[in-house]
Amino acid sequence: MIFTQIGSTLxxxxxATSSITSGIDSTYDEYMILGTAINVATDEAxxxxxFNASSQSGYNETITSTYFSNKHAEVDTDEGVGYNDGYDQHxxxxxxxxxxxxxSGSSENGVIVLNIYSPSSTTYVxxxxxxxxxxxxxxxxxxxxxxxxxxxxxxITDVQFKxxxxxxxxxxxxxxxx
Numbered sequence: 786m787i788f789t790q791i792g793s794t795l796x797x798x799x800x801a802t803s804s805i806t807s808g809i810d811s812t813y814d815e816y817m818i819l820g821t822a823i824n825v826a827t828d829e830a831x832x833x834x835x836f837n838a839s840s841q842s843g844y845n846e847t848i849t850s851t852y853f854s855n856k857h858a859e860v861d862t863d864e865g866v867g868y869n870d871g872y873d874q875h876x877x878x879x880x881x882x883x884x885x886x887x888x889s890g891s892s893e894n895g896v897i898v899l900n901i902y903s904p905s906s907t908t909y910v911x912x913x914x915x916x917x918x919x920x921x922x923x924x925x926x927x928x929x930x931x932x933x934x935x936x937x938x939x940x941i942t943d944v945q946f947k948x949x950x951x952x953x954x955x956x957x958x959x960x961x962x963x
Contacts (some may be wrong), residue, residue, distance in 0.1 A: 853869065
């Protein structure tokens with residue numbers, strides 16, 4: 786695999802949204818967005834993402850997805866793996882959860898990797914896989930796993946990230962994979 790960074794790094798500081806609006810096209814069959822130093826301004830906010838199809842307005846594509854996570858308490862009193870259907874989507878247009886209960890403290894940040902497959906296809910739906918790792922507001926190390934598809938045959942060209950409440954910081958990089 787060869788990873789090619791596309792465009793410049795998007796650094797967000799106290800931003801309501803962070804959007805990748807260029808670079809996702811037919812050049813590569815797979816794209817990866819790496820998000821680091823993600824920190825929400827409001828404790829226990831949910832960090833999410835959503836897609837936009839070519840020539841469309843608004844980030845409101847129809848998603849079907851699944852979500853599960855594993856966690857371990859900082860004080861070693863609790864751990865577990867769990868499926869959470871409250872963060873799934875069933876042909877819905879909401880922003881997709883990648884972190885829940887994100888922390889706003891300086892040590893409570895997170896990272897994400899979002900892979901998007903064949904986003905320029907106008908024949909098939911576009912699939913995605915995302916994983917996130919965070920030190921959340923409840924003092925857990927928590928890793929989340931999301932997979933699904935965007936139920937449109939329009940080309941996907943944009944991705945937006947935002948917290949459910951308040952602003953966020955983060956560094957986002959787009960890569961093409963060949």
